[in-house]
Amino acid sequence: xxxxxxxxxxxxxxxxxxxxxxxxxxxxxxxxxxxxxxxxxxxxxxxxxxxxxxxxxxxxxxxxxxxxxxxxxxxxxxxxxxxxxxxxxxxxxxxxxxxxxxxxxxxxxxxxxxxxxxxxxxxxxxxxxxxxxxxxxxxxxxxxxxxxxxxxxxxxxxxxxxxxxxxxxxxxxxxxxxxxxxxxxxxxxxxxxxxxxxxxxxxxxxxxxxxxxxxxxxxxxxxxxxxxxxxxxxxxxxxxxxxxxxxxxxxxxxxxxxxxxxxxxxxxxxxxxxxxxxxxxxxxxxxxxxxxxxxxxxxxxxxxxxxxxxxxxxxxxxxxxxxxxxxxxxxxxxxxxxxxxxxxxxxxxxxxxxxxxxxxxxxxxxxxx
Amino acid sequence: xxxxxxxxxxxxxxxxxxxxxxxxxxxxxxxxxxxxxxxxxxxxxxxxxxxxxxxxxxxxxxxxxxxxxxxxxxxxxxxxxxxxxxxxxxxxxxxxxxxxxxxxxxxxxxxxxxxxxxxxxxxxxxxxxxxxxxxxxxxxxxxxxxxxxxxxxxxxxxxxxxxxxxxxxxxxxxxxxxxxxxxxxxxxxxxxxxxxxxxxxxxxxxxxxxxxxxxxxxxxxxxxxxxxxxxxxxxxxxxxxxxxxxxxxxxxxxxxxxxxxxxxxxxxxxxxxxxxxxxxxxxxxxxxxxxxxxxxxxxxxxxxxxxxxxxxxxxxxxxxxxxxxxxxxxxxxxxxxxxxxxxxxxxxxxxxxxxxxxxxxxxxxxxxxxxxxxxxxxxxxxxxxxxxxxxxxxxxxxxxxxxxxxxxx
Ligand SMILES: Cc1cc2nc3c(=O)[nH]c(=O)nc-3n(C[C@H](O)[C@H](O)[C@H](O)COP(=O)(O)OP(=O)(O)OC[C@H]3O[C@@H](n4cnc5c(N)ncnc54)[C@H](O)[C@@H]3O)c2cc1C
Numbered sequence: 001x002x003x004x005x006x007x008x009x010x011x012x013x014x015x016x017x018x019x020x021x022x023x024x025x026x027x028x029x030x031x032x033x034x035x036x037x038x039x040x041x042x043x044x045x046x047x048x049x050x051x052x053x054x055x056x057x058x059x060x061x062x063x064x065x066x067x068x069x070x071x072x073x074x075x076x077x078x079x080x081x082x083x084x085x086x087x088x089x090x091x092x093x094x095x096x097x098x099x100x101x102x103x104x105x106x107x108x109x110x111x112x113x114x115x116x117x118x119x120x121x122x123x124x125x126x127x128x129x130x131x132x133x134x135x136x137x138x139x140x141x142x143x144x145x146x147x148x149x150x151x152x153x154x155x156x157x158x159x160x161x162x163x164x165x166x167x168x169x170x171x172x173x174x175x176x177x178x179x180x181x182x183x184x185x186x187x188x189x190x191x192x193x194x195x196x197x198x199x200x201x202x203x204x205x206x207x208x209x210x211x212x213x214x215x216x217x218x219x220x221x222x223x224x225x226x227x228x229x230x231x232x233x234x235x236x237x238x239x240x241x242x243x244x245x246x247x248x249x250x251x252x253x254x255x256x257x258x259x260x261x262x263x264x265x266x267x268x269x270x271x272x273x274x275x276x277x278x279x280x281x282x283x284x285x286x287x288x289x290x291x292x293x294x295x296x297x298x299x300x301x302x303x304x305x306x307x308x309x310x311x312x313x314x315x316x317x318x319x320x321x322x323x324x325x326x327x328x329x330x331x332x333x334x335x336x337x338x339x340x341x342x343x344x345x346x347x348x349x350x351x352x353x354x355x356x357x358x359x360x361x362x363x364x365x366x367x368x369x
Numbered sequence: 370x371x372x373x374x375x376x377x378x379x380x381x382x383x384x385x386x387x388x389x390x391x392x393x394x395x396x397x398x399x400x401x402x403x404x405x406x407x408x409x410x411x412x413x414x415x416x417x418x419x420x421x422x423x424x425x426x427x428x429x430x431x432x433x434x435x436x437x438x439x440x441x442x443x444x445x446x447x448x449x450x451x452x453x454x455x456x457x458x459x460x461x462x463x464x465x466x467x468x469x470x471x472x473x474x475x476x477x478x479x480x481x482x483x484x485x486x487x488x489x490x491x492x493x494x495x496x497x498x499x500x501x502x503x504x505x506x507x508x509x510x511x512x513x514x515x516x517x518x519x520x521x522x523x524x525x526x527x528x529x530x531x532x533x534x535x536x537x538x539x540x541x542x543x544x545x546x547x548x549x550x551x552x553x554x555x556x557x558x559x560x561x562x563x564x565x566x567x568x569x570x571x572x573x574x575x576x577x578x579x580x581x582x583x584x585x586x587x588x589x590x591x592x593x594x595x596x597x598x599x600x601x602x603x604x605x606x607x608x609x610x611x612x613x614x615x616x617x618x619x620x621x622x623x624x625x626x627x628x629x630x631x632x633x634x635x636x637x638x639x640x641x642x643x644x645x646x647x648x649x650x651x652x653x654x655x656x657x658x659x660x661x662x663x664x665x666x667x668x669x670x671x672x673x674x675x676x677x678x679x680x681x682x683x684x685x686x687x688x689x690x691x692x693x694x695x696x697x698x699x700x701x702x703x704x705x706x707x708x709x710x711x712x713x714x715x716x717x718x719x720x721x722x723x724x725x726x727x728x729x730x731x732x733x734x735x736x737x738x739x740x741x742x743x744x745x746x747x748x749x750x751x752x753x754x755x756x757x758x759x760x761x762x763x764x765x766x767x768x769x770x771x772x773x774x775x776x777x778x
Contacts, residue, residue: 001675003672251760258760268753271752283665289372307659308665353655356658363657
């Protein structure tokens, strides 16, 4: 039994935490609520320099040669710091789609540049309301051109290319589109967490190139499962940080002649958050193992981790605000940054309902086997 | 990351499984689980026979020193044993408190002659021990107990009452916490003893539980005479002894009580809503998904504990987490299972209720789970104070002589 991260992963975690404490303070996240600050772009470039954007990608294409553990460790630390960078959309969805489903030529063209931070990619599946499903994809791919509207698209304003889901004659597929090219129109849109900007992307006969490995809904669903694992780690990181913030404040703030953390209403609330966070941590670790080792276990493990971590993050974030009282409701205090991010993450790949249903479907498959 | 046993662990697991295969049938989840806490003479005899057989084969007291009949094994081996034994149909474990808490306390505080006399018979299941801590006026606040132990020449004389003593009606010996000095603050005036439950001056009266059985008892002491060699630790050091007992709660939390998430899934497959299996109903699916996430989280948390143990580290607060989650979830799952049964939900007749009334039984047992061994509230205090480091509550009675703040007792 060795259910723990390797020494290498722990070193990476320490390095990432120190680096982000310096380069990504809460002030940077708050600045990103108004407009992407130059430091956020600088942070992304530095992450590329550290090899973080290539983690888990093939070494032949500029990857860092590290596996799922490293990817999850980074996602958790970026989540802790609420880093205003498109790691989930760029690395875990778009680059992952190219790595998993792209042709050798597409991989050679894009992965080295994405890993080096010379280009960024977005991933466009959603088209407004509705759970991820084959029927919810109405964009069409015909004769190498896409028509349709995608929203919300994370990093859609800034990204150079997008991996876009569309229907071709055989069903759902993924295709690469040059966002600066002809037939693409992008509009920024307000999100619950503005520190990660999103766009409304409309394609009118935009030239597109299919990813040959992504044929059918199952390939897209498999990508969602893979991305759900680092997404769960990002939520776990945010949840842990929100709990720590609440605990620190509960020790320092006094009311009625004593620290508010000595009142049981606060204590028990935070004990419950702690329990939720630790269960989410265990589920996330198991999903990390499944991502690295066991494709058969991944769908159930990924959905369980995602549901658990998103719920824990929201619980930690809302009770952090409550623990802070009035100051917690202000723009200038940090608690709302967690609250916003928790809800953004919980809807980034389909909402909690979708992942619970996905968990049940996987559970029934596992039980039938 | 891996979930593989080391070669040593795998060898031990194989040995445990071979012994279990040779001696017990596999557990059949579809069969009725034993009713909670109901231990009649026949079940007691079965439990004793099974314990004797385990002890003879070296599977009792796995972490205890060989000197006292144990295996001299690791906590990891104990967990592996627990995992394996859970897959078999074995009698209700009436030795948990005695072997898990009382005898380890004896090992820490009693002299050699006492250990030579009592440890092996306990391990072989011949003598059963109980824990005599809680009193009518002292449960969560057990240091506020009133049972008096007074010096009388070389001996001690005990008067007072204990309550909620699990198994006292079939136990042979007990671990007693009593007040030896009421003139000092409450934690400083306690002394611990071991006692013979059959001695004159000990009277056991079973209590009828809300779940139907009588598993716990009132225990009255009237001029119970104890020799000084029955004292554990110095006079006035009883709180320290009690903490040893409470720390020795079973290392691994066992399987969650039933009905668990698997039982709920089985039920949701078996019953229909609007002509379709309940498991096809979206609302039911959402509920099951949420409890599945918790159940999986607890199971994997146990793997984290095992990893810490296998590295020789002390496990963290996982047991408190497991207890808080399991007890409340047992209650929630039981109630939800009844909801799935609709108008038949409240039928408790094992011949009529699905799964022999498992859900109705579980509902009635659940409140006890949320209280025994530390209430939900006390466990949250423990997590908040010892894990998160939040400040303790002010305690008005802490430094005051016990007899000046206990008028109500
Ligand atoms: C099935 C069962 C088996 C048991 N077996 C044994 C046994 O073998 N030996 C033994 O010694 N005892 C045993 N007990 C007793 C058990 O340890 C106590 O019942 C338990 O510690 C609670 O004490 P109490 O019943 O006096 O409740 P109280 O302490 O009076 O608690 C009443 C309520 O007040 C709350 N409360 C109390 N203090 C606080 C606080 N500081 N903060 C917040 N809330 C608080 C409690 O959580 C509870 O909700 C058993 C109990 C049960 C139910």
